[in-house]
Amino acid sequence: MGLGMVLGAMITTVFLPSPDLVLPISEATWTALAELGLQDREGLVPSSLFSWSGLTTVPGFVLIVVGGFLVGFGARYADGCTSGHAISGLSNLQLSSLAAVIGFFAGGLFVTHLLLPLIL
Amino acid sequence: MTEQTLGRPEPKWPYLLLGVYLGVVFLKTEVISWFRIQEMFRFHSFHMYGVIGGAVVVGALGVFLIKRTNVRTLTGRTIVFPAPEDTRPGPQHWLGGTIFGLGWGLLGACPGPIYALIGAGVWVMFVALLAALAGAWMYGLLRSRLPHG
Numbered sequence: 001m002g003l004g005m006v007l008g009a010m011i012t013t014v015f016l017p018s019p020d021l022v023l024p025i026s027e028a029t030w031t032a033l034a035e036l037g038l039q040d041r042e043g044l045v046p047s048s049l050f051s052w053s054g055l056t057t058v059p060g061f062v063l064i065v066v067g068g069f070l071v072g073f074g075a076r077y078a079d080g081c082t083s084g085h086a087i088s089g090l091s092n093l094q095l096s097s098l099a100a101v102i103g104f105f106a107g108g109l110f111v112t113h114l115l116l117p118l119i120l
Numbered sequence: 121m122t123e124q125t126l127g128r129p130e131p132k133w134p135y136l137l138l139g140v141y142l143g144v145v146f147l148k149t150e151v152i153s154w155f156r157i158q159e160m161f162r163f164h165s166f167h168m169y170g171v172i173g174g175a176v177v178v179g180a181l182g183v184f185l186i187k188r189t190n191v192r193t194l195t196g197r198t199i200v201f202p203a204p205e206d207t208r209p210g211p212q213h214w215l216g217g218t219i220f221g222l223g224w225g226l227l228g229a230c231p232g233p234i235y236a237l238i239g240a241g242v243w244v245m246f247v248a249l250l251a252a253l254a255g256a257w258m259y260g261l262l263r264s265r266l267p268h269g
Contacts, residue, residue, distance in 0.1 A: 004139015
Protein backbone atom coordinates (compact mmCIF):
# COMPACT_ATOMS: atom_id res chain seq x y z
CA MET A 1 0.00 0.00 0.00
CA GLY A 2 2.87 2.36 0.82
CA LEU A 3 4.54 1.47 -2.47
CA GLY A 4 1.21 2.09 -4.21
CA MET A 5 0.94 5.54 -2.67
CA VAL A 6 4.47 6.41 -3.84
CA LEU A 7 3.51 5.26 -7.36
CA GLY A 8 0.15 7.07 -7.25
CA ALA A 9 1.81 10.33 -6.27
CA MET A 10 4.46 9.87 -9.01
CA ILE A 11 1.76 9.24 -11.62
CA THR A 12 -0.13 12.34 -10.46
CA THR A 13 2.99 14.50 -10.49
CA VAL A 14 3.93 13.42 -14.02
CA PHE A 15 0.55 12.99 -15.75
CA LEU A 16 -1.95 15.03 -13.71
CA PRO A 17 0.11 17.97 -12.42
CA SER A 18 -1.63 20.81 -10.67
CA PRO A 19 -1.43 24.14 -12.52
CA ASP A 20 -0.95 25.99 -9.23
CA LEU A 21 2.62 26.66 -8.16
CA VAL A 22 1.25 28.06 -4.91
CA LEU A 23 -1.67 26.18 -3.36
CA PRO A 24 -4.85 28.22 -2.76
CA ILE A 25 -4.33 28.30 1.00
CA SER A 26 -6.31 30.79 3.11
CA GLU A 27 -4.74 34.25 3.24
CA ALA A 28 -5.06 34.19 7.05
CA THR A 29 -2.78 31.12 7.15
CA TRP A 30 -0.16 32.76 4.90
CA THR A 31 -0.21 35.82 7.18
CA ALA A 32 0.15 33.71 10.33
CA LEU A 33 3.07 31.77 8.81
CA ALA A 34 4.75 34.99 7.62
CA GLU A 35 4.53 36.29 11.19
CA LEU A 36 6.50 33.19 12.23
CA GLY A 37 9.12 34.14 9.64
CA LEU A 38 8.09 31.54 7.07
CA GLN A 39 7.98 33.20 3.66
CA ASP A 40 8.15 30.38 1.08
CA ARG A 41 4.76 29.46 -0.35
CA GLU A 42 5.63 27.36 -3.39
CA GLY A 43 4.99 23.63 -3.55
CA LEU A 44 3.38 21.19 -1.13
CA VAL A 45 5.70 21.96 1.80
CA PRO A 46 7.88 24.94 2.82
CA SER A 47 11.12 24.05 1.05
CA SER A 48 13.28 26.09 3.45
CA LEU A 49 12.48 23.43 6.08
CA PHE A 50 11.55 20.29 4.09
CA SER A 51 14.74 19.94 2.05
CA TRP A 52 18.21 18.45 2.58
CA SER A 53 19.56 21.87 3.56
CA GLY A 54 16.50 22.48 5.79
CA LEU A 55 17.11 19.15 7.55
CA THR A 56 20.44 20.45 8.85
CA THR A 57 18.75 23.42 10.59
CA VAL A 58 17.27 23.04 14.09
CA PRO A 59 13.64 23.85 13.04
CA GLY A 60 13.88 21.58 9.97
CA PHE A 61 15.30 18.71 12.05
CA VAL A 62 12.57 19.09 14.69
CA LEU A 63 9.78 19.14 12.08
CA ILE A 64 11.06 16.21 10.00
CA VAL A 65 12.83 13.90 12.47
CA VAL A 66 11.06 14.62 15.78
CA GLY A 67 7.72 15.00 13.94
CA GLY A 68 8.24 11.76 12.02
CA PHE A 69 9.27 9.88 15.18
CA LEU A 70 6.17 11.05 17.10
CA VAL A 71 3.89 10.16 14.16
CA GLY A 72 5.29 6.61 14.08
CA PHE A 73 5.27 6.18 17.87
CA GLY A 74 1.79 7.69 18.29
CA ALA A 75 0.22 5.73 15.44
CA ARG A 76 1.43 2.44 16.98
CA TYR A 77 0.46 3.41 20.53
CA ALA A 78 -3.00 4.72 19.58
CA ASP A 79 -3.44 1.69 17.30
CA GLY A 80 -4.29 3.85 14.29
CA CYS A 81 -3.75 7.11 12.47
CA THR A 82 -5.86 9.61 10.54
CA SER A 83 -7.22 7.01 8.13
CA GLY A 84 -7.57 4.24 10.73
CA HIS A 85 -9.25 6.24 13.48
CA ALA A 86 -10.59 9.49 11.98
CA ILE A 87 -11.99 7.88 8.83
CA SER A 88 -12.44 4.11 9.32
CA GLY A 89 -13.06 4.23 13.08
CA LEU A 90 -15.51 7.13 13.00
CA SER A 91 -17.25 5.49 10.01
CA ASN A 92 -18.08 2.63 12.42
CA LEU A 93 -18.96 5.05 15.30
CA GLN A 94 -16.16 3.68 17.52
CA LEU A 95 -15.73 5.63 20.76
CA SER A 96 -12.06 4.69 21.00
CA SER A 97 -11.51 6.35 17.61
CA LEU A 98 -13.28 9.50 18.78
CA ALA A 99 -10.90 9.64 21.77
CA ALA A 100 -7.91 9.18 19.45
CA VAL A 101 -9.14 11.96 17.11
CA ILE A 102 -9.58 14.31 20.10
CA GLY A 103 -5.97 13.45 20.99
CA PHE A 104 -4.82 14.13 17.39
CA PHE A 105 -6.30 17.62 17.62
CA ALA A 106 -5.06 18.30 21.15
CA GLY A 107 -1.52 17.50 19.99
CA GLY A 108 -1.80 19.37 16.68
CA LEU A 109 -3.32 22.50 18.22
CA PHE A 110 -0.62 22.56 20.92
CA VAL A 111 2.13 22.35 18.30
CA THR A 112 0.56 24.89 15.92
CA HIS A 113 -0.30 27.57 18.46
CA LEU A 114 2.27 27.14 21.24
CA LEU A 115 5.27 25.19 19.95
CA LEU A 116 5.77 26.48 16.38
CA PRO A 117 6.19 30.12 17.52
CA LEU A 118 9.07 28.89 19.72
CA ILE A 119 10.90 26.74 17.18
CA LEU A 120 10.42 28.51 13.84
CA MET B 121 -6.94 -19.15 15.55
CA THR B 122 -10.17 -19.85 13.76
CA GLU B 123 -10.46 -21.95 10.64
CA GLN B 124 -10.87 -18.80 8.56
CA THR B 125 -7.58 -17.19 9.56
CA LEU B 126 -5.67 -20.38 8.68
CA GLY B 127 -6.81 -20.39 5.06
CA ARG B 128 -5.32 -18.97 1.93
CA PRO B 129 -3.79 -15.52 2.55
CA GLU B 130 -5.44 -12.48 0.97
CA PRO B 131 -3.76 -11.46 -2.31
CA LYS B 132 -1.51 -8.40 -2.14
CA TRP B 133 -2.29 -6.72 -5.49
CA PRO B 134 -5.50 -4.96 -4.30
CA TYR B 135 -3.40 -3.12 -1.70
CA LEU B 136 -1.08 -1.88 -4.45
CA LEU B 137 -4.01 -0.71 -6.62
CA LEU B 138 -5.76 1.00 -3.70
CA GLY B 139 -2.46 2.58 -2.70
CA VAL B 140 -2.04 4.05 -6.20
CA TYR B 141 -5.60 5.39 -6.03
CA LEU B 142 -4.98 6.87 -2.57
CA GLY B 143 -1.73 8.47 -3.76
CA VAL B 144 -3.60 10.22 -6.58
CA VAL B 145 -6.38 11.34 -4.20
CA PHE B 146 -3.89 12.59 -1.58
CA LEU B 147 -2.14 14.76 -4.17
CA LYS B 148 -5.20 16.08 -6.00
CA THR B 149 -7.01 16.98 -2.73
CA GLU B 150 -3.79 18.67 -1.48
CA VAL B 151 -4.18 16.96 1.93
CA ILE B 152 -0.48 15.99 1.92
CA SER B 153 0.47 19.67 2.03
CA TRP B 154 2.07 20.94 5.24
CA PHE B 155 0.37 24.26 4.48
CA ARG B 156 -3.09 22.59 4.39
CA ILE B 157 -2.46 20.96 7.79
CA GLN B 158 -1.46 24.35 9.22
CA GLU B 159 -4.64 25.86 7.76
CA MET B 160 -6.66 23.06 9.40
CA PHE B 161 -5.11 23.49 12.86
CA ARG B 162 -5.70 27.26 12.60
CA PHE B 163 -9.37 26.77 11.53
CA HIS B 164 -8.81 29.07 8.55
CA SER B 165 -10.57 26.93 5.96
CA PHE B 166 -13.17 24.20 5.60
CA HIS B 167 -10.92 22.35 3.10
CA MET B 168 -9.45 19.59 5.32
CA TYR B 169 -12.67 19.16 7.30
CA GLY B 170 -14.54 18.76 4.01
CA VAL B 171 -12.13 16.07 2.74
CA ILE B 172 -12.00 14.10 6.02
CA GLY B 173 -15.72 14.59 6.72
CA GLY B 174 -16.58 13.49 3.19
CA ALA B 175 -14.42 10.38 3.63
CA VAL B 176 -16.24 9.54 6.89
CA VAL B 177 -19.64 9.81 5.15
CA VAL B 178 -18.47 7.53 2.31
CA GLY B 179 -16.81 5.20 4.85
CA ALA B 180 -19.98 4.98 6.96
CA LEU B 181 -21.96 4.12 3.83
CA GLY B 182 -19.37 1.42 3.03
CA VAL B 183 -19.54 -0.04 6.55
CA PHE B 184 -23.35 -0.05 6.37
CA LEU B 185 -23.38 -1.80 2.98
CA ILE B 186 -20.77 -4.40 4.05
CA LYS B 187 -22.79 -5.23 7.20
CA ARG B 188 -26.06 -5.25 5.26
CA THR B 189 -24.95 -7.41 2.34
CA ASN B 190 -22.51 -9.65 4.24
CA VAL B 191 -20.08 -9.24 1.35
CA ARG B 192 -16.90 -11.34 1.76
CA THR B 193 -13.22 -10.78 1.09
CA LEU B 194 -11.56 -12.11 -2.10
CA THR B 195 -10.70 -15.36 -0.30
CA GLY B 196 -14.20 -15.70 1.13
CA ARG B 197 -13.62 -14.49 4.69
CA THR B 198 -16.42 -12.65 6.47
CA ILE B 199 -15.68 -9.00 7.34
CA VAL B 200 -16.13 -8.28 11.05
CA PHE B 201 -16.35 -4.77 12.53
CA PRO B 202 -16.03 -4.17 16.27
CA ALA B 203 -19.40 -3.30 17.82
CA PRO B 204 -19.29 0.45 18.63
CA GLU B 205 -20.29 -0.20 22.28
CA ASP B 206 -17.29 -2.53 22.68
CA THR B 207 -14.80 0.20 21.74
CA ARG B 208 -14.22 1.90 25.08
CA PRO B 209 -11.43 4.47 24.89
CA GLY B 210 -8.33 3.50 26.87
CA PRO B 211 -5.24 5.50 27.83
CA GLN B 212 -3.58 4.30 24.62
CA HIS B 213 -6.16 6.22 22.58
CA TRP B 214 -5.90 9.46 24.58
CA LEU B 215 -2.12 9.39 25.06
CA GLY B 216 -1.17 7.74 21.78
CA GLY B 217 -3.56 10.03 19.94
CA THR B 218 -2.04 13.13 21.53
CA ILE B 219 1.52 11.95 20.75
CA PHE B 220 0.44 11.31 17.16
CA GLY B 221 -1.14 14.78 17.03
CA LEU B 222 2.11 16.42 18.20
CA GLY B 223 3.89 14.69 15.32
CA TRP B 224 1.13 15.55 12.84
CA GLY B 225 1.38 19.24 13.77
CA LEU B 226 5.17 19.25 13.30
CA LEU B 227 5.54 17.05 10.23
CA GLY B 228 2.27 18.13 8.60
CA ALA B 229 1.80 14.58 7.37
CA CYS B 230 0.46 11.32 8.75
CA PRO B 231 1.89 7.93 7.71
CA GLY B 232 0.17 7.59 4.29
CA PRO B 233 1.05 11.09 3.08
CA ILE B 234 4.72 10.45 3.97
CA TYR B 235 4.79 7.88 1.14
CA ALA B 236 2.84 10.16 -1.22
CA LEU B 237 5.22 13.08 -0.54
CA ILE B 238 8.20 10.86 -1.41
CA GLY B 239 6.40 9.98 -4.67
CA ALA B 240 5.73 13.68 -5.28
CA GLY B 241 9.47 14.34 -5.17
CA VAL B 242 9.87 15.67 -1.62
CA TRP B 243 12.82 13.31 -1.12
CA VAL B 244 13.67 14.47 2.39
CA MET B 245 10.44 12.79 3.54
CA PHE B 246 12.38 9.53 3.28
CA VAL B 247 14.11 10.71 6.47
CA ALA B 248 10.68 11.28 8.05
CA LEU B 249 9.74 7.71 7.04
CA LEU B 250 12.86 6.34 8.77
CA ALA B 251 12.10 8.48 11.85
CA ALA B 252 8.51 7.14 11.91
CA LEU B 253 9.80 3.56 11.69
CA ALA B 254 12.16 4.35 14.58
CA GLY B 255 9.16 5.70 16.54
CA ALA B 256 7.14 2.54 15.87
CA TRP B 257 10.16 0.42 16.91
CA MET B 258 10.58 2.47 20.11
CA TYR B 259 6.90 1.86 20.92
CA GLY B 260 7.58 -1.86 20.63
CA LEU B 261 10.45 -1.54 23.11
CA LEU B 262 8.42 0.47 25.65
CA ARG B 263 5.08 -1.25 25.16
CA SER B 264 5.02 -3.20 28.43
CA ARG B 265 5.74 -0.04 30.46
CA LEU B 266 3.10 2.17 28.83
CA PRO B 267 -0.49 2.39 30.11
CA HIS B 268 -3.05 0.48 28.03
CA GLY B 269 -6.76 -0.01 28.69
